[in-house]
Amino acid sequence: MTTVIASAGLAVNERIEIRRNRITGKSAETPSGKRVCIVTGTHGDELEGQYVCAELARILSENLQQLNGIVDIYPAINPLGIDSITRGIPLFDLDMNRIFPGTAEGTMAECLAADIISDISGADICIDIHSSNIYLKEIPQIRINEISADELVPYAKMLNCDFIWIHSAATVLESTLAYSLNVTGTKTLVVEMGVGMRITKEYCRQLTAGIFNLLKNLGMWTGDVEKVREPIVSGEGTVEFVNSDADGIFVPCVEHWVDIEKGEHIGDVINPITGETVERVTAPCRGKIFTLREFPIVYGGSLIARILGGEGNE
Amino acid sequence: MNKQVVYSIQSPYRQPMDVIGFKFGKGEKALCVVGAMRGNEVQQMYVCSQLVSRLKELERDGCICEGKEIMIIPCVNYYSMNIGKRFWTMDNTDINRMFPGYELGETTQRIADGLFKELQGYTYGVQLASFYQQGDFLPHVKLMKTGFTSNELMKDFGLPYAFVRTPRPYDTTTLNYNWQVWGTNAFSLYTNATDNPDENSAKTAVDAIIRFMVKRGILKTRVGSGYLTEVISEDRLYQIQSASAGICRSFVKTGDEVKCGDLLCELTDPLEGCVIAKIFSPVNGIVFFRFNRPLEYEKSVLYKIIRL
Structure with missing residues (x-):
């Protein structure tokens, strides 16, 4: 059943509506009383989660007798952003994932954020799906703040992702949806996969299979599930960043999620006017490329790749 | 006056973006003013340009105190200003959410890093700021409550109101916050305009900064005493x-x-x-x-x- 869980009037004859599709199981077993939330669309240019939500809704609705509990799907918590290909909330300066937990006394966006938190709070697990941005392509991965790692890693391993990145805490991240929910007792996992403004079917199906595996492990799904892959779990020190030092167009010469040796050629930054190669980009360490630049134009500082390996692999 | 490039970044398709700083006086780093970091902060740039103009005259007349250096950076992000965009041209990130910066990081982190290296060491720092909520404000000065800067200093601007803001998590990557953490007494100064220059409030801001410099022993000149500032919390x-x-x-x-x-x-x-x-x-x-x-x-x- 689709319900509007947060809303506000827009200027001309329209309301912003944040919708939740609640799918309630009809299993014959003793009710699990459990609830899992799938949230996506915080950033309007990240669309991979749209297909995951659609697939989940389709499969669950066709197999309600195999679901024991509630799955709440929130496909677009920034509906105006998605509708207008805008990363943030149109006419609002702050990133939506920097205003949680929100407040009823704040701006419209902060009021909506507070309503979203209120609606999700108390769920057994929440999965917040992101898809990088238009510049970078990410292998399916779970990102976990180190302060929640012990509690969340076991659940992250169920999600059929390739990689779990446990990153260090930062004050600025305390205003994300995931942080706000985790500190108030609702376990929330952040998924990053694919690239902005696109749907990568293969990744979406991979994560969807992982979500069913999670439901199975929580005793909420009696249907068959695929065997999930064993992710690599990695801390901050084992991730190496590769940034461009020159400006131009970046042309890669490696594939995504491949093994790479230290010093191996990742790609070139080329001057589009002269054709001259202005930077030969090489791997600073041995490892696997889990982030690779998708958008070709680069400035000095543009992120080219992230390599899982880093110091730990030297 | 010494006009110099304090930071420069290359683009594949445009002339380099040279961030210009104007230095007045010689000696210890006394005060630095930063204007537009966002592409629509025309008023913030305008205030700085008026300040540069005033300081040229004051320097010529020998009004800068011995051993004091002042730096004014009117516009950091003119790449965005020249194309009518508020945030960074390519990835839409906000330079004022990237401090203290990172020299090996993304482009706006590098800009923040390069700028911040130049901004460190000043006793006082003033950022001409704009707010994320769009609207008109009474001109005021604001201090992020970090425990490093005294509220009382804000009274020296002589504006009617001075605010103390308790920082939220997203404030911790702003210039104001990091300036304070790195030892500068930092303030944000708000006028009532952003996208369009407003003569009256620009003059109010320039006078306030001149007044502050006189009271802090950086300038010797005549300036109106201003208001008896009321310091209030949010x-x-x-x-x-x-x-x-x-x-x-x-x-x-x-x-x-x-x-x-x-x-x-x-x-x-x-x-x-x-x-x-x-x-x-x-x-x-x-x-x-x-x-x-x-x-x-x-x-x-x-x-x-x-x-x-």
Whole structure:
């Protein structure tokens, strides 16, 4: 059943509506009383989660007798952003994932954020799906703040992702949806996969299979599930960043999620006017490329790749 | 005056973006002013340009105290300003959410890093800021409460109001916050404009900064004494949200004194023209902030009133 869980009037004859599709199981077993939330669309240019939500809704609705509990799907918590290909909330300066937990006394966006938190709070697990941005392509991965790692890693391993990145805490991240929910007792996992403004079917199906595996492990799904892959779990020190030092167009010469040796050629930054190669980009360490630049134009500082390996692999 | 490039970045398709700083006087790093970090902060750049103009005259007349150096950076992000964009041209990130920066990081982290290296070591720092909520403000000075800078210093600007803000997580990557953490007494100065230069409030801001420099022993010149500044915390601001969406017709402006029950604005249905809501002041006070877009959403913050 689709319900509007947060809303506000827009200027001309329209309301912003944040919708939740609640799918309630009809299993014959003793009710699990459990609830899992799938949230996506915080950033309007990240669309991979749209297909995951659609697939989940389709499969669950066709197999309600195999679901024991509630799955709440929130496909677009920034509906105006998605509708207008805008990363943030149109006419609002702050990133939506920097205003949680929100407040009823704040701006419209902060009021909506507070309503979203209120609606999700108390769920057994929440999965917040992101898809990088238009510049970078990410292998399916779970990102976990180190302060929640012990509690969340076991659940992250169920999600059929390739990689779990446990990153260090930062004050600025305390205003994300995931942080706000985790500190108030609702376990929330952040998924990053694919690239902005696109749907990568293969990744979406991979994560969807992982979500069913999670439901199975929580005793909420009696249907068959695929065997999930064993992710690599990695801390901050084992991730190496590769940034461009020159400006131009970046042309890669490696594939995504491949093994790479230290010093191996990742790609070139080329001057589009002269054709001259202005930077030969090489791997600073041995490892696997889990982030690779998708958008070709680069400035000095543009992120080219992230390599899982880093110091730990030297 | 010494005009110099304090940071430069290359683009594949444009001339280099050279961030220009103007230095006056010689000696210890006394005060630095940073203007537009966002592409629409025309007023913030304008205030700095007027300050540069005034300081040229003051330096010529020997008014800069011995052993004091002042730096003014009118515009950091003119790449965005030249194409009518508020945030960074390519990835839409906000330089003022990237401090202290990272020299090996993303482009705007590198800009923040390069700039911040130049900004460190000043005793006082002033950022001409704009706010994420669009509207008119009474000119004021604001201090992020970090424990590093004294509230009392704000009185030396001689503006009517000085605010102390308790930082939120997203404030911790701003220039103001990091400036303080790295040992500079840092303030944000707000005028009542952003996208369009406003002569009067620009003059107010320039006078306030000159006054501050005189009181802190950086300049020797005659300047009006300004206001007896009232330092107030943000919880004295009464925030009024809109109960409906529509076209807002305001009957008060910033600086007006209002009494509890006074009509502040009417909200009109944008299609039918009828008045759908009237907003009355729930408190006695001074209008400090007024929403200034013609169309407003439900729950927009329409006014902030300093309670008397």
